[in-house]
Amino acid sequence: MGGYILKRLLSAVPVLLGITIIVFLIMAMIPGDPATAILGSYATPENVARINRDLGLDGPLIERYLTWLTNMLGGDFGRSFALNRPVLDEVLDRFGATLILAGTAFVLCAVLGILAGAVSAAGQYGVGDRAITFAVLLGISIPSFFLGMMMILVFAVKLRWLPVSGMYAIYGGGDLPDLLRHLVMPASALAVVATGVVARLSRSAMLEVLRQDFVRTARAKGVPERGVIWRHALRAAMVSIIPVLGIQAGFVLSGAVYIEIVF
Known part of the structure; x- marks a missing residue:
């Protein structure tokens, strides 16, 4: 029974990984710019570039995904800009x-x-x-x-x-x-x-x-x-x-x- 449970858990890993990739790609394809949404009326090109750089949004998509996945596995789910608190909290x-x-x-x-x-x-x-x-x-x-x-x-x-x-x-x-x-x-x-x-x-x-x-x-x-x-x-x-x-x-x-x- 223990071996069967372990086998089922291991088989779930690629499924979960595939789900994270699909969700990340969907979020990346959504129209709009997170930096612009954060800055609002202060969204000048310089400020947008600065926010994208600070958040790591100016890098390649694969690099952003790997960074996000690594942080998530380490317990860092990011920070809520609306509440100014860590998302995990x-x-x-x-x-x-x-x-x-x-x-x-x-x-x-x-x-x-x-x-x-x-x-x-x-x-x-x-x-x-x-x-x-x-x-x-x-x-x-x-x-x-x-x-x-x-x-x-x-x-x-x-x-x-x-x-x-x-x-x-x-x-x-x-x-x-x-x-x-x-x-x-x-x-x-x-x-x-x-x-x-x-x-x-x-x-x-x-x-x-x-x-x-x-x-x-x-x-x-x-x-x-x-x-x-x-x-x-x-x-x-x-x-x-x-x-x-x-x-x-x-x-x-x-x-x-x-x-x-x-x-």
Whole structure:
């Protein structure tokens, strides 16, 4: 297992390198001059040349890319000209709250998605299966940001049950109940789509496992249906579910950006 994980990690290196090259080339081809944007009304040819020289923008493209890549690998992500602070400091100041939001949403989508998929598969074509399938399809079809705005309108504006903004992380002096109250709406809105995806794929994985011989053998030996579903079938289906959870973790983390804008 360790060798397989190492092999997969090493195979990701050229992919990530290719992504950095593509992104760097796209940024280089965007119309406009960073020096002119920084200087504004003071963008004289002399000042533009000076800024380009100070920032290393006057060198060949390959040289600029290698300099940027070397600095990034060393932890230097550059400096924000809008805030006059290192970019890494800005990211770290805000990443804690993002990680809490994404982590909470991921736990919700993993637990609820797997449970919904297993229950749906266990009662295939029954009332529960149809109800879960309808709820899953409805959740997948609703954009997270729209659901977030509707939740704000109902639970914050109309009912005044939950706060909209002002979350303080525990490490920033806030308490756990306050943190949880602020997480209810954004984490729920962020988790809905991912929960639907996990539920659908969990149902498919469970149905495939339930048709296998070892499940029929367990039933023939008198194992209770609950034990067949939760102890045997779900454990075997997790082999197919875990990769889906890994993919959804990335989607949840990236989707947190839009949810943070709404809230």
